[in-house]
Structures are given as structure tokens and as C-alpha cells.
Amino acid sequence: MSSEFKVGVLVLMAIVVLFYMSFRVGKYGTLTRSGYEVVVHLPDVAGLDIKSPVELAGVEIGAVHKLSLDEYRAKASLLIKDNVKIPTDSKLVIRSFGILGDKYLAIVPGQAKTFLKPGDEITNVVAVADYDQMFRNVQSAAENFSDVMGQFKGMIGDQEKSNLKESLQNIKVVSGEFKEMVTQNKTNVTRIVSNVAQASDKFGPLADKADAAFTGINSIVRGVEEGKGSLGLLVKDETLYNDARDTVASLKTISAEIEQGKGTLGKLVKDETLYTDAEATMKSIKEMTESMNKGQGTLGKLMKDDTLATEAEKTMKKVQRAADSVQEQVPITVLGTIFGILF
Amino acid sequence: MFEGFVKPLFKPVTYAASEFGRVFFMLMEVAYWTFRGPFKFNNLFKQMEFIGVKSLGIVIITGGFTGMxxxxQTYYGFRRFSSEGLVGVTVALSVTRELGPVLTALMVTGRAGSAMAAELGSMRVTEQIDALTVMALSPVKYLIVPRVLASLFMVPILTIIADFVGIIGGYFVGVKLLGINEGIFVNKMVRYVDLDDIYNGLAKAAVFGVILGLISCYKGFYTKGGAEGVGKATTEAVVVSSVTILISDYLLTSLLF
Amino acid sequence: MDDTTIRIVDLYKSFNGQKVLDGINLDVKRGKITVIIGKSGGGKSVLMKHLIGLLKPDSGEIWIDGTEITKLNERELNQVRMKFGMLFQEAALFDSMNVFENVAFPLREHTRLQQKEIKRTVEEKLKAVGLLAFTEKLPSELSGGMKKRVGLARALALDPDIVLFDEPTSALDPVISLTIEDLIKETQTRFQKTYVVISHDIAGMFRIADTVAMLNNGKIVAAGSPYEIKRNGQEAVKEFLKATKIPGFAGGEL
Structure with missing residues (x-):
């Protein structure tokens, strides 16, 4: 074998290996760096990095290409695969793989028939509470939930055992309708939620005293409080199923009221004096739970029944699913939890 | 008194500077003769075989065990943060960017650089280099150009192999022995290793190839003092080449890449 | 053209302040064997390296066939070098090539001869030095004398006008030395080239020399036929000749 032959074999081998490695690695590398660029301005890109993936419906469609500072905001250039068309009204959310995982960008496609062109900007960036904030919210929500559950436990007595079962059945139906309602009014709810999110941001310092969510729920709670007597009737009387429907209808109006009260809510956020109102609301919630506590004696042993527990669990799942449909907006989970408690 | 104090300090500096100057001058000569015919590829291929093909085994062993x-090591580190999936990336990046080129260059220096210095050194002391000059042939063209070119070409080629074998070695230990999830191992690696990482490593390898070829040839070419001189030239070739490779590695990495 | 092929005029060279060549003047006649005799380390090799442009003098001129070579650049120098063949002290055969390839090497590098013609020329030269049977041997397998002979065949390969010999008989036993001396004389007689030999082996060289030049302390102290040198009355010459006398032998009496 001549030197030429041996050298030739070695060089060929190396070239093949190099091609293989380049091919494997080159998916978003320089050689195959194709695709178009879209720009997005983000308030905070901590945890994002160049080459962090961009996903649509969980499928990787591109990567962060450049990160730079643009007037106190982060400007990210995303390199999107050529064959992926993004509607112009799409939203962009920063997410992460798991709780400690790497951040990535998710695109929630819009409905528009026009698509982003190279160099266009995605303006609709969904502000997401960062993890610390989210954990705080979840924690307070969970505390509230356990409080209420404890009170609820005390509320249920022997007599209501079978009736409650039935009513839970009914609630299942009702919550199904609630789900429907939520999906129908999705955009409205989204708006409410973002308002609530803003509000919760503003109320951040007061978070331990008054969770922002409670402000929004305030009126609902009052309504339910008033209907407390009717709830007792509802439980006993089968025919009152229709009344439950009415309740749902009134819930609808309540949420509509919240929606209309958008302006007011905005003011509420800005108005210092309304802080005292929030405190008053908190007091009224306390009053309500105290009155619930009084029913403790009568509702005593009901909770020992297994079937009731499974029913409750199912119900919770329903509510959860309803909440899932608006999962993008983290605060709705809180809202959902509270709705769940109410039913 | 002052002079007596300063002189010994300056001597190594002036020596190093003039040595560098002579190596640089030789580089110029090599560049000049590289592009002047008549071209005889026989010698080039012989040197490529010697530097490349014959170093393949040692490079595979080095690369493989380095990756492994x-x-x-990184597994034991990352395990504390439950991020074993990053072992693949770490191995691939370390090997392609740094260890592949540097270790390959050092191994080739040890194996082929020393041999080149010894060969040229013995040619010098037995007047074979003078014989070439007397035959109106440029020893630089005839002896040094093929060696420098061969190491310029072959060190990157060997580096590719070392990179690949190193990653395979890392994969073997990580996935097969330590049980890291294969998908995570490979995907993280593929996502975070860039083509630039590989090609920058190869560019460095080419520079190292020139450095080791040039310095080894220089040391051999200017051997003085018989058989003892050949031994000295060989040692110096390896030491100076290795040190220069490591220094220029830092400079290249910090300035260029 | 006159019959002087190499003319050295006032050649000076010093290394680290030590004068090695201190004004050399010498003419070398065409088609003759000129032997430069001197003490070891007396500057003979330095002088020879100047002739072929391996060293540059501090001052002085070297004329080869009417060309002054000390001011030439490497490329022009290579033109002049094509006129030379040289046998080195240790023969300087290329270790990586066998005998045939060593002799063929200058032909391959400098001519466009076909393989057949190269083979014919190489065999002719190897036959002239009596080593035709050893074409496949590597230099490491040859004895010192055989290496010298291959070196001579290689030096003659391109039929150069001038052949330089650096200590052709050093490190050889007396019998082999004799055969090498005979070979030098024989090939010179056959090819009629100009031979320049440097040596400290007075006895051997006086047998083959047409002209002898004595180098002492960086100067040519005497030049002429061996007969003339022996009659030369200078102290340095006498002393050198005396040194080679071996008691009880006639060698010194030549």
C-alpha cells in the first residue's frame, strides 16, 4: 500500500466523520442557518439564552438568535424555520421546562390570516409573573383554600349527607356549564385576568393581607353569602335544580359585571382610598367564614363518608379542567380554585 | 556591577527573541517555497503518512480515554445538581473546542515532532543537509516544506478523529456505563454544540500543526554538536513545541474565538 | 578560457573574532587534482564550504569559471553549484534511500531523463566505483569505504566540471584509504574533471596530487607540485612534513 492510499483513506475517513458531526450539530448552526427572523421585545429575558428554543404547540420551530438591549427592554431576535407561518396576532410567552428547567419561548398562534414577515415584531407578549411571584400566589391561594375547606368541613352535618351527595351531582353539571361559560367568554376572562394580574402586581406589597384575587371575587362572595339560605333549600329540594341554573346565570351576570367594572377596577388599582375598601372586603370574608363555622355542629360527621370524598374529588377535577382551559394565565388558577370552593 | 546583574537576566530574553525571529524567518521561507515549483508530492505524502496515518492509533486512544x-468526572459533578444530562454537552464542547486540538497536537508533537527533529538533526550532523545545498536543492523546500505542510493538514484531520472518538467515549461512559438518559444526553449535545465549536477547534489544530512542524524542523535543522546535539534538539523540539502550542492555544482562544 | 577554473583572492573569514581564513590566495587548474593540505581544524573545511557557497566570506573574492560567487544570491549560486559535485567527509548519503536512489537523486531532481536513462547512468557511475552489486543496500548497511564510494558515484552523477572531496580518506583503514585514493585518481583520469581535495593525509595525497597547497594559520603558505612542496624551505611546511614521518618507514621521505 502506498503512502498516497493510506493518507487518502485517513483523509476520507476524517471528512466523513466531520460531515456526520456537522450534520448532527448543524440543525441550528451556521451552515444550515436558514429561516427568517422575527423580533420581540421582552421586559425580562433572565434565563433565556442564545439558542434557547422557540416552540409552537410544543414543537420546536426555531431558536433565539440574538439578545440585545433596546431602551431598557430586552430585544430578542428569533430565527424561525421557513416553513412555519406565524399569524400576526400571535402571542409570545416565556416558559420553562419544569420548575428548574431552562427557559424557552412559546408562541401561541392567533387567528389572523396574515402572517409575520421576516423582520416583523411580535407585539403581543404575555406578561407572566415570574416564579417567585407565582409561588407566592399559589401559596396564599392554597392557604385560603385549606381555610375554606376546613370551614366547609365543619359546615356539613348528618342530615345533609345524602342531600349533599345529590347536590354535588348537580354541581358537577353546573361546573360543566361553568366550563362552557369560561370557554365562551374566554377573551373576556383573559382580559379580566390580565386586569387582575395588573391589580395583583400593584397590590404586591399588600399581598399577605389581601390577595388581589379576592378583590375581584369580592362581589361574588357577597352574592353567595346572601344566597346562603337558598343553598340550604337547593340541597333539600330536587326541583330546585333549575334554581342552580339560575345561580349559574347570575354568576354569568356577576362576571359580566366584573367585566363592565373594568374601568372601576382600573381606578381601584390607582386609588389609594380603595385600599381601605379592600380591607373591608377582607373583613366581610372573615365574617362569612365565621358564620360558616357556626354550622359546625350540624354538619359534623358527614365528611367520614368515602363516597362523598370521591365525589368532591371528581368535582375538583372538573373545576381543574375548566381552569386548565385558561391555564396560560396563571392567576386564573386561583380564580378557578375559588370558584371550585363556591360550588 | 549593574551590567553584571542585568546581563544574565537579559540573556534568556534576547535568546528567546532571536530564536523566535529565526523561526519566523523559517516560516517565511517555508511559505515562499510552498508556492514555488517544481512540486513533488511524493515527499508530502510520505510525511503525511508518517505524521497522520502513523499517529492515528495514539490519537484514537488519547481522544477516546479523554472523552471517557x-x-x-463531569458526571460526579453534575449529579449533585441532578443535571446529568449536561454531561454530553460538557464532553462534546470540551473535546471539540479544546482537548481535541490540544491533545492531538501534543501527541503528534511527542510522536512525530520528536522524530522530525531527530531525523533532520542527524541529517545536519552527517552533512546530508549540506549535500542537498551542494546539489543546488533548497533543503527548506526539500525537507521542511513537506513536513510543515503535512502537519498543517494532518493535525486537523487527526483532530476530527479525536473529537469524534472522544464524544463516542463520553457517550459510552455516560450512557452505557453511568446510565444517563440517552435522549437527553444526545439532544443536549446536539442543541448546544455549534458548528463553530468544531470548526474553531479545527482552525486551532491547523495552527498547532504549523507550530509543531515548524519548531520541530527548526530545532532539527539547526542542530549542532553531533549525536549529543541531536538528542538535545529532539528534547527541545518537543518542549518548545508543546509550550508554544499551549500558549498560543490560550492566545487564539481568547483573541479569536 | 584559461586553465584556471577556481581563483580565490584575498579571502578572509573569522568566527567569533577568531581568524580562520586570513587572506587566502589560490588558483585551481582545470582538469587537475589539487590537494589542499593542512592541520585538522586549520580552516580547510571552511575554505571548501566557501567554494560552494555554504559560507560567505567576510571579504575577498572567489571566481568560478569567471563568475564571482561571494555576492550571488541563493538562486544564482545554485546555477554555479550545478557545476560541482561533492564527496562529504561522512559521504552524507541520504539515510532514507538505497544506494541506487542516492546516486539517482541528483538526476531525478535536476534532469528530465527517463527512468531507463537514469538507470543506465547510475549503473555506469556505480560500476566506476565498483559497487554495481550493492544497488539495493541502504547506507546503514554499508561500510565507511563503501559509503565513500557511493558518495563519489553520487558526486559524479551529473558529470560536474568540479568535484570537491572533504577528507576522503579520514576514518578509513590504510588499505581502504589506498583504494579510495586510487579510485580518485582513476576516475579523474577517466573523466578529466577538476578535483579539489582537502586532507591532512600528506602521504596519501602526495601520490595522487597534481598540485598541492599548504594551508597554515589561515594562509596558503606554499603551492606547487608535490615535488616542489617537498623542496620548499619554509618552516611551517617542513614541520608539517616532518610530523608525518614515521620512524623506520620511508613515508616521510617522499
Whole structure:
């Protein structure tokens, strides 16, 4: 074998290996760096990095290409695969793989028939509470939930055992309708939620005293409080199923009221004096739970029944699913939890 | 008194500077003769075989075990943060960017650089280099150009092999022995290793190739003092080449890449 | 053209302040064997390296066939070098090539001869030095004398006008030395080239020399036929000749 032959074999081998490695690695590398660029301005890109993936419906469609500072905001250039068309009204959310995982960008496609062109900007960036904030919210929500559950436990007595079962059945139906309602009014709810999110941001310092969510729920709670007597009737009387429907209808109006009260809510956020109102609301919630506590004696042993527990669990799942449909907006989970408690 | 104090300090500096100057001058000569015919590829291929093909085994062993031990070490580190999936990336990046080129260059220096210095050194002391000059042939063209070119071409080629074998070694230890999830191992690696990482490593390898070829040839070419001189030239070739490779590695990495 | 092929005029060279060549003047006649005799380390090799442009003098001129070579650049120098063949002290055969390839090497590098013609020329030269049977041997397998002979065949390969010999008989036993001396004389007689030999082996060289030049302390102290040198009355010459006398032998009496 001549030197030429041996050298030739070695060089060929190396070239093949190099091609293989380049091919494997080159998916978003320089050689195959194709695709178009879209720009997005983000308030905070901590945890994002160049080459962090961009996903649509969980499928990787591109990567962060450049990160730079643009007037106190982060400007990210995303390199999107050529064959992926993004509607112009799409939203962009920063997410992460798991709780400690790497951040990535998710695109929630819009409905528009026009698509982003190279160099266009995605303006609709969904502000997401960062993890610390989210954990705080979840924690307070969970505390509230356990409080209420404890009170609820005390509320249920022997007599209501079978009736409650039935009513839970009914609630299942009702919550199904609630789900429907939520999906129908999705955009409205989204708006409410973002308002609530803003509000919760503003109320951040007061978070331990008054969770922002409670402000929004305030009126609902009052309504339910008033209907407390009717709830007792509802439980006993089968025919009152229709009344439950009415309740749902009134819930609808309540949420509509919240929606209309958008302006007011905005003011509420800005108005210092309304802080005292929030405190008053908190007091009224306390009053309500105290009155619930009084029913403790009568509702005593009901909770020992297994079937009731499974029913409750199912119900919770329903509510959860309803909440899932608006999962993008983290605060709705809180809202959902509270709705769940109410039913 | 002052002079007596300063002189010994300056001597190594002036020596190093003039040595550098002579090596640089030789580089110029090599560049000049590289592009002047008549071209005889026989010698080039012989040197490529010597530097490339014959170093293949040692490079595979070095690359493979480097990747394996890297996987092992980083695994113990990353395991504390439950991020074993990053072992693949770490191995691949370390090997392609740094260890592949540097270790390959050092191994080739040890194996082929020393041999080149010894060969040229003995040619010098037995007047074979003078014989070429007397035959109106440029010893630089005839002896040094093929060696420098061969190491310029072959060190990157060997580096590709070392990179690949190193990653395979890391994969073997990480996935097969330590049980890291294969999908995560490979995907993280593929996502975070860039083509630039590989090609920058190869560019460095080419520079190292020139450095080791040039310095080894220089040391051999200007051997003085018989058989003892050949031994000295060989040692110096390896030491100076290795040190220069490591220094220029830092400079290249910090300035260029 | 006159019959002087190499003319050295006032050649000076010093290394680290030590004068090695201190004004050399010498003419070398065409088609003759000129032997430069001197003490070891007396500057003979330095002088020879100047002739072929391996060293540059501090001052002085060297004329080869009417060309002054000390001011030439490497490329022009290579033109002049094509006129030379040289046998080195240790023969300087290329270790990586066998005998045939060593002799063929200058032909391959400098001519466009076909393989057949190269083979014919190489065999002719190897036959002239009596080593035709050893074409496949590597230099490491040859004895010192055989290496010298291959070196001579290689030096003659391109039929150069001038052949330089650096200590052709050093490190050889007396019998082999004799055969090498005979070979030098024989090939010179056959090819009629100009031979320049440097040596400290007075006895051997006086047998083959047409002209002898004595180098002492960086100067040519005497030049002429061996007969003339022996009659030369200078102290340095006498002393050198005396040194080679071996008691009880006639060698010194030549």
C-alpha cells in the first residue's frame, strides 16, 4: 500500500466523520442557518439564552438568535424555520421546562390570516409573573383554600349527607356549564385576568393581607353569602335544580359585571382610598367564614363518608379542567380554585 | 556591577527573541517555497503518512480515554445538581473546542515532532543537509516544506478523529456505563454544540500543526554538536513545541474565538 | 578560457573574532587534482564550504569559471553549484534511500531523463566505483569505504566540471584509504574533471596530487607540485612534513 492510499483513506475517513458531526450539530448552526427572523421585545429575558428554543404547540420551530438591549427592554431576535407561518396576532410567552428547567419561548398562534414577515415584531407578549411571584400566589391561594375547606368541613352535618351527595351531582353539571361559560367568554376572562394580574402586581406589597384575587371575587362572595339560605333549600329540594341554573346565570351576570367594572377596577388599582375598601372586603370574608363555622355542629360527621370524598374529588377535577382551559394565565388558577370552593 | 546583574537576566530574553525571529524567518521561507515549483508530492505524502496515518492509533486512544474520563468526572459533578444530562454537552464542547486540538497536537508533537527533529538533526550532523545545498536543492523546500505542510493538514484531520472518538467515549461512559438518559444526553449535545465549536477547534489544530512542524524542523535543522546535539534538539523540539502550542492555544482562544 | 577554473583572492573569514581564513590566495587548474593540505581544524573545511557557497566570506573574492560567487544570491549560486559535485567527509548519503536512489537523486531532481536513462547512468557511475552489486543496500548497511564510494558515484552523477572531496580518506583503514585514493585518481583520469581535495593525509595525497597547497594559520603558505612542496624551505611546511614521518618507514621521505 502506498503512502498516497493510506493518507487518502485517513483523509476520507476524517471528512466523513466531520460531515456526520456537522450534520448532527448543524440543525441550528451556521451552515444550515436558514429561516427568517422575527423580533420581540421582552421586559425580562433572565434565563433565556442564545439558542434557547422557540416552540409552537410544543414543537420546536426555531431558536433565539440574538439578545440585545433596546431602551431598557430586552430585544430578542428569533430565527424561525421557513416553513412555519406565524399569524400576526400571535402571542409570545416565556416558559420553562419544569420548575428548574431552562427557559424557552412559546408562541401561541392567533387567528389572523396574515402572517409575520421576516423582520416583523411580535407585539403581543404575555406578561407572566415570574416564579417567585407565582409561588407566592399559589401559596396564599392554597392557604385560603385549606381555610375554606376546613370551614366547609365543619359546615356539613348528618342530615345533609345524602342531600349533599345529590347536590354535588348537580354541581358537577353546573361546573360543566361553568366550563362552557369560561370557554365562551374566554377573551373576556383573559382580559379580566390580565386586569387582575395588573391589580395583583400593584397590590404586591399588600399581598399577605389581601390577595388581589379576592378583590375581584369580592362581589361574588357577597352574592353567595346572601344566597346562603337558598343553598340550604337547593340541597333539600330536587326541583330546585333549575334554581342552580339560575345561580349559574347570575354568576354569568356577576362576571359580566366584573367585566363592565373594568374601568372601576382600573381606578381601584390607582386609588389609594380603595385600599381601605379592600380591607373591608377582607373583613366581610372573615365574617362569612365565621358564620360558616357556626354550622359546625350540624354538619359534623358527614365528611367520614368515602363516597362523598370521591365525589368532591371528581368535582375538583372538573373545576381543574375548566381552569386548565385558561391555564396560560396563571392567576386564573386561583380564580378557578375559588370558584371550585363556591360550588 | 549593574551590567553584571542585568546581563544574565537579559540573556534568556534576547535568546528567546532571536530564536523566535529565526523561526519566523523559517516560516517565511517555508511559505515562499510552498508556492514555488517544481512540486513533488511524493515527499508530502510520505510525511503525511508518517505524521497522520502513523499517529492515528495514539490519537484514537488519547481522544477516546479523554472523552471517557471527562464523562466520568463531569458526571460526579453534575449529579449533585441532578443535571446529568449536561454531561454530553460538557464532553462534546470540551473535546471539540479544546482537548481535541490540544491533545492531538501534543501527541503528534511527542510522536512525530520528536522524530522530525531527530531525523533532520542527524541529517545536519552527517552533512546530508549540506549535500542537498551542494546539489543546488533548497533543503527548506526539500525537507521542511513537506513536513510543515503535512502537519498543517494532518493535525486537523487527526483532530476530527479525536473529537469524534472522544464524544463516542463520553457517550459510552455516560450512557452505557453511568446510565444517563440517552435522549437527553444526545439532544443536549446536539442543541448546544455549534458548528463553530468544531470548526474553531479545527482552525486551532491547523495552527498547532504549523507550530509543531515548524519548531520541530527548526530545532532539527539547526542542530549542532553531533549525536549529543541531536538528542538535545529532539528534547527541545518537543518542549518548545508543546509550550508554544499551549500558549498560543490560550492566545487564539481568547483573541479569536 | 584559461586553465584556471577556481581563483580565490584575498579571502578572509573569522568566527567569533577568531581568524580562520586570513587572506587566502589560490588558483585551481582545470582538469587537475589539487590537494589542499593542512592541520585538522586549520580552516580547510571552511575554505571548501566557501567554494560552494555554504559560507560567505567576510571579504575577498572567489571566481568560478569567471563568475564571482561571494555576492550571488541563493538562486544564482545554485546555477554555479550545478557545476560541482561533492564527496562529504561522512559521504552524507541520504539515510532514507538505497544506494541506487542516492546516486539517482541528483538526476531525478535536476534532469528530465527517463527512468531507463537514469538507470543506465547510475549503473555506469556505480560500476566506476565498483559497487554495481550493492544497488539495493541502504547506507546503514554499508561500510565507511563503501559509503565513500557511493558518495563519489553520487558526486559524479551529473558529470560536474568540479568535484570537491572533504577528507576522503579520514576514518578509513590504510588499505581502504589506498583504494579510495586510487579510485580518485582513476576516475579523474577517466573523466578529466577538476578535483579539489582537502586532507591532512600528506602521504596519501602526495601520490595522487597534481598540485598541492599548504594551508597554515589561515594562509596558503606554499603551492606547487608535490615535488616542489617537498623542496620548499619554509618552516611551517617542513614541520608539517616532518610530523608525518614515521620512524623506520620511508613515508616521510617522499
Amino acid at each position: 474520563v471527562l464523562a466520568l
